[in-house]
Amino acid sequence: MGGTRLRGWLLGVSLLLAxxxxxxxxxxxxxxxIAAGELAGRWLVINYWAEWCGPCRKEIPELNRLAEELQAQQVTVLGVNFDALQGEELRAAAEQLGIRFTVLASDPAPxxxxxxxxxxxxxxxxxxxGRVREQLPGExxxxxxxxxxxELRRSAD
Structure with missing residues (x-):
């Protein structure tokens, strides 16, 4: 009986973790x-960029600065490559552009x-x-x- 309960408990934990x-x-x-808990309860600044995009290249240092300055204020900057680069290509592109914030390999749009x-x-x-508050096109x-x-934080209070 004890073994049955233990197996049931392990199955339940496995399903919960899955x-x-x-x-x-x-x-x-x-x-x-990137665990869901890591981003829970934070403001997200999600930026779509591409290697071939001049304004994207120009704004990356600004996003690096923002990520560093607001980290302690529950704000996370996330990048998404417009061309859906993956693996080593994504890492190399982010490094070449000097991106210091997190770049997601999966598009969070859906x-x-x-x-x-x-x-x-x-x-x-x-x-x-998790509510989208604004879309800001351009650099x-x-x-x-x-x-x-x-402004958005004040209006949310």
Missing amino acids: GCSEADWGVDQHGRQ RLGLTPSQVLPVTWLVDPQ QTALGLKARLA
Whole structure:
């Protein structure tokens, strides 16, 4: 009887853990798994970029600065390669462009209900409850994004 209960408990734990992985965000440019809990309760700044996009290249240092400055304020900057690069190609492109923030290998658009953009770069602001609050087409600055996030946070209170 004890063995049956233990097997049942192990099966339940296995199913629970399998269900949790479905909520994960996939891997980043280094192959590291991004757990759902890692991003839960945070504002997300999701930026779509491409190697061939001049404005994308220009705004990357701004996004690096934003990621570093707002990390302690429950804000995470995430990148998504528009051309869906994977594995070593994604890592090399991110490194070549000097990206220091997390780049997702899987597009989060289906998860968040993001609509395809006709312009690059495009940045999405997502609140801690997972609601898309804004789409910002074109090149952004760290200062402009910080100001927009501050406004959205005030309106959420």
